[in-house]
Amino acid sequence: MVNPATGKVVETVEQATDREMESALAGVHAAYSVWRDVPIAERAKVVKRIGELFVERRAELAAIATEEMGKPLG
Numbered sequence: 001m002v003n004p005a006t007g008k009v010v011e012t013v014e015q016a017t018d019r020e021m022e023s024a025l026a027g028v029h030a031a032y033s034v035w036r037d038v039p040i041a042e043r044a045k046v047v048k049r050i051g052e053l054f055v056e057r058r059a060e061l062a063a064i065a066t067e068e069m070g071k072p073l074g
Contacts, residue, residue, distance in 0.1 A: 005070030 001011045035043070054061065066073045
């Protein structure tokens with residue numbers, strides 16, 4: 001990953017193999033097969049908690065996002 005504002009390499013990520021991609025997709029499909037049967041009220045609680053975590057970690061997430069996009073934090 002390169003910060004577009006500075007041209008600095010922030011992180012290097014290896015490309016996934018076909019086997020790794022197939023494994024990841026199989027895992028996602030298996031998880032969805034379970035998740036779709038969870039009652040909406042329970043799913044809503046999980047989504048609400050994710051929102052709370054975004055708020056709790058907003059400074060950390062903002063720093064990551066600004067570095068990825070090469071934009072000032074403000």
